[in-house]
Amino acid sequence: MYGILSNTFQIIAQAMNFKSFLIGSLVLLLGTRLMANDTLLAKKNDSLTLAQAYINLTLTQQYFDTLSNERILKILPFEKSELKSIEDSEFIKGNNTLYNFTYSLLYLNEAKLLSRTITKYDRENLLQWKNLLDTAITYFNNSDIDSYYTVEKVKNSFYELISFNEASCRELMKNISDLKSVLTRYINLDIYPDFKRIYFEAKNTNQHHLDSLSYYANIYDLPLDMSVKNNVPEPQVHENYGMHNLSVKSFDSLATALDLISKYLQLKYVIKEYQPRDTTKLDLYNLYHSFFDFRDELNPADSLHFQPDDGIIQKDSFFNKEINQQACDSLYQLLQQKFPYKYSPILEENMGGEEGPFNHGQSKYYFPIPAPFPSAYLSITNYQPGLNTMKQVDNYLKIIFNNAGYSGHLHYYYVESGFAVTTSLEKMNKDGSPVSGSKRWDKSIGGNGSFSLYETFKSIFFATQSNFRIIALVIAPDAATVQSSPASIGAMQDLLTYSYPSLPADLQNFSLPKKTLTILIYNFYQSDIGKVPMLDVSKRLSVRDHLKKSRLTRLLNR
Numbered sequence: 001m002y003g004i005l006s007n008t009f010q011i012i013a014q015a016m017n018f019k020s021f022l023i024g025s026l027v028l029l030l031g032t033r034l035m036a037n038d039t040l041l042a043k044k045n046d047s048l049t050l051a052q053a054y055i056n057l058t059l060t061q062q063y064f065d066t067l068s069n070e071r072i073l074k075i076l077p078f079e080k081s082e083l084k085s086i087e088d089s090e091f092i093k094g095n096n097t098l099y100n101f102t103y104s105l106l107y108l109n110e111a112k113l114l115s116r117t118i119t120k121y122d123r124e125n126l127l128q129w130k131n132l133l134d135t136a137i138t139y140f141n142n143s144d145i146d147s148y149y150t151v152e153k154v155k156n157s158f159y160e161l162i163s164f165n166e167a168s169c170r171e172l173m174k175n176i177s178d179l180k181s182v183l184t185r186y187i188n189l190d191i192y193p194d195f196k197r198i199y200f201e202a203k204n205t206n207q208h209h210l211d212s213l214s215y216y217a218n219i220y221d222l223p224l225d226m227s228v229k230n231n232v233p234e235p236q237v238h239e240n241y242g243m244h245n246l247s248v249k250s251f252d253s254l255a256t257a258l259d260l261i262s263k264y265l266q267l268k269y270v271i272k273e274y275q276p277r278d279t280t281k282l283d284l285y286n287l288y289h290s291f292f293d294f295r296d297e298l299n300p301a302d303s304l305h306f307q308p309d310d311g312i313i314q315k316d317s318f319f320n321k322e323i324n325q326q327a328c329d330s331l332y333q334l335l336q337q338k339f340p341y342k343y344s345p346i347l348e349e350n351m352g353g354e355e356g357p358f359n360h361g362q363s364k365y366y367f368p369i370p371a372p373f374p375s376a377y378l379s380i381t382n383y384q385p386g387l388n389t390m391k392q393v394d395n396y397l398k399i400i401f402n403n404a405g406y407s408g409h410l411h412y413y414y415v416e417s418g419f420a421v422t423t424s425l426e427k428m429n430k431d432g433s434p435v436s437g438s439k440r441w442d443k444s445i446g447g448n449g450s451f452s453l454y455e456t457f458k459s460i461f462f463a464t465q466s467n468f469r470i471i472a473l474v475i476a477p478d479a480a481t482v483q484s485s486p487a488s489i490g491a492m493q494d495l496l497t498y499s500y501p502s503l504p505a506d507l508q509n510f511s512l513p514k515k516t517l518t519i520l521i522y523n524f525y526q527s528d529i530g531k532v533p534m535l536d537v538s539k540r541l542s543v544r545d546h547l548k549k550s551r552l553t554r555l556l557n558r
Helices: 007-013 018-029 041-062 069-084 089-094 096-117 123-142 157-162 166-205 210-219 256-273 276-281 284-298 317-321 325-338 345-349 390-403 453-460 489-497 543-549
Strands: 371-373 376-380 410-415 418-423 426-428 466-476 482-486 516-526
Touching (some): 041 096, 123 166, 166 210, 166 256, 256 284, 371 489, 390 466, 410 466, 516 543
Parallel strands (some): 371 482
Antiparallel strands (some): 410 418, 426 466
């Protein structure tokens, strides 16, 4: 009954080597085994149909670049029809993960085909492309792979037979994310001229048509952050640290350039629309917080890059001429004239004449925000609500660190409305566990024993391969953002050198009722003696893995 392969599979087989073709054929020939416990032939047929569709669409994804458009146009409609023939709700529910995953494969391949055949990147084509990719993302996330432990923990003959495993899940997730990145660039470039036009209209007429910004963002169903105009804190964004983190974010934000145009116009709108007597309607802390966030993201000292730099729209002549350092200064003066307010003692002291990313010329040492890009990170909101002051939080953290062997190896910093603490440079094993004995903290050879990162490297990198790390915690009202480029050795040398051995006295009684804990792991790897240590960004170890091996899992307790 199952001895004849579909025409679809034969088409795909032509693009494969014989061994792969034989394996695929065997899977289909053994289709009757997939639901051996079911007595209904219909369910056996559904099992075979779903397995065959999964295999064919997986192969289409893998060999997409070698297949012609004509062949793919035969494969995809056939498999869509086959999947639609599965109507047994009980079967679909029982095979939810694979069913949704296979539909995600279908729509990803359709989106890839459309992207390959587009000749004009107008809104009609971009919307069609986005709708297909949105559908692929929805099906992928609905497959709920993260909570379906069968993929990794419990052997499943059905999945083993068709080679459905975590590797195939990650491959599809990567393909979706890669295509989404390409499409995101086209979408942002498409509406960039409209945002600039609205900016110039506001500049020339003093009319701020913020609804027009929303209109163009809504074309692609992209949320426009209106927290500045609404005078509310910026929405929190924190990492979902599930067991596998096998999910794909939808199109949920504008490019940095578009977001900055929007925030600038919102700030101008608030200054224009509100009068000084209306300050009871404004939360001036949030207003000034919004301004400094805008300024930091604009990164006016750099004529080429935003912070964070998403790589979609680089700084161009528009930003260098219109929204630049002069515009920031003018905006700040307008705020001070109309709504005089001292935003934060710590921030005010840090505003002028910065000498570097960590403000070495200042009397206080600051942890950089956005933080240097880490190997892994996560954030926990509403952290330890029973601890009200920074000193209480610090005491809680120190107990955990000291019990795990970090006594005397903590470094402290100021951050806006909070504080940060990092561990010293710590040599570790490949699995994340600390190296035992004195070599864990061996910092120097000879000399006067003072801290030197160069001496540290000499002492801990005698082995041909070495791993070491720094664990950083940021405690503040909102989650810490991160930079787009991996942290460098030089940056971490500055970070550890310019720090305090304990929580500064003027922070200890500072009230911090709303707390978000951001944990950042900087895992550096040196492949051989003399090689420059590089940040490990492979995601080989998660934050939880590092904390578990370091006996610091209590940090995750809310």
